[in-house]
Amino acid sequence: MAVEHADDDRTSGTTGPDPNRRTGDAAAAGATGADGNSPESAPAPTSGAGPQEGDAKIAAAVAAAEAAGPKTGETVRLDSWIWAVRLVKTRSMGATACRGGHVRVNGERVKPAYSVRVGDEVRLRGEGRERIIVVKRLIRRRVGALVAAQCYVDNSPPPPPREAIAPAGIRDRGAGRPTKRDRRELERLRGLLGGDHPEDR
Template identity: 75%
Template structure:
């Protein structure tokens, strides 16, 4: 039996769900922990990295249950379908119940490793190693 006056993590989920309302896409993306901060979510929306049902959206675009959200963030595309609407950030297990993840599997780690990564314990790079790493990374002004 809950103590009177306390609000649990599921209360934020159930309140929004009962009203059948919508919520801002940037707020929802942050609430379900797809981005680290809400400002990162809003920036991704403004940059055209968020699509709702195939359309690029602004941060204030309302989303509802059943919408498909595509988010390109941190070099990876996330495709999620909204199962629940939440307004506040909740714990990771609760947040995972709010969407259905249809994202493609992440690429293998070998394909993601940046050029110039040295083996652990290989010691300090020599002048030759440093020049080779710079050659792989490209000109300094373009990085």
């Protein structure tokens, strides 16, 4: 009889470990997860970084601005700085604006070679508005808009609506040269649009 029971055990497959059955440790690990929490209580993965992603972008912009800064002991020209922070499209345009009196630093007209310092207030007139900028970082190379925004504090008033800006100096074809009255009207329009002021000449 004992032999028959042994044969029954071998044929039924109950004497050896079941290869499809999980061991106690593996089953416990699967039920609780690697961190000891059950699958239901495990935190769901987040789809995006949210505020941390924005902080990382700002941190990268600050690092890029620091890398674009001058070496120890070097100065930065005004025309170079306003070009680097994207206030003007080209450096030559920045120099022309300084020579024309459209750029003031701390209320004073300065030359393009003026050495900018942290804390200076730069006022730039052009394109129908006045920009009021406080220097926060000195840089020598032109950078992207996000990096440039980390180099100054913008205290500018909001730009006027587009419909409030009237085109100045447009005359009908064949109207001839402007009269004195026309020139006075043009000067008034230029003053409204931040152009040349007669007292700055």
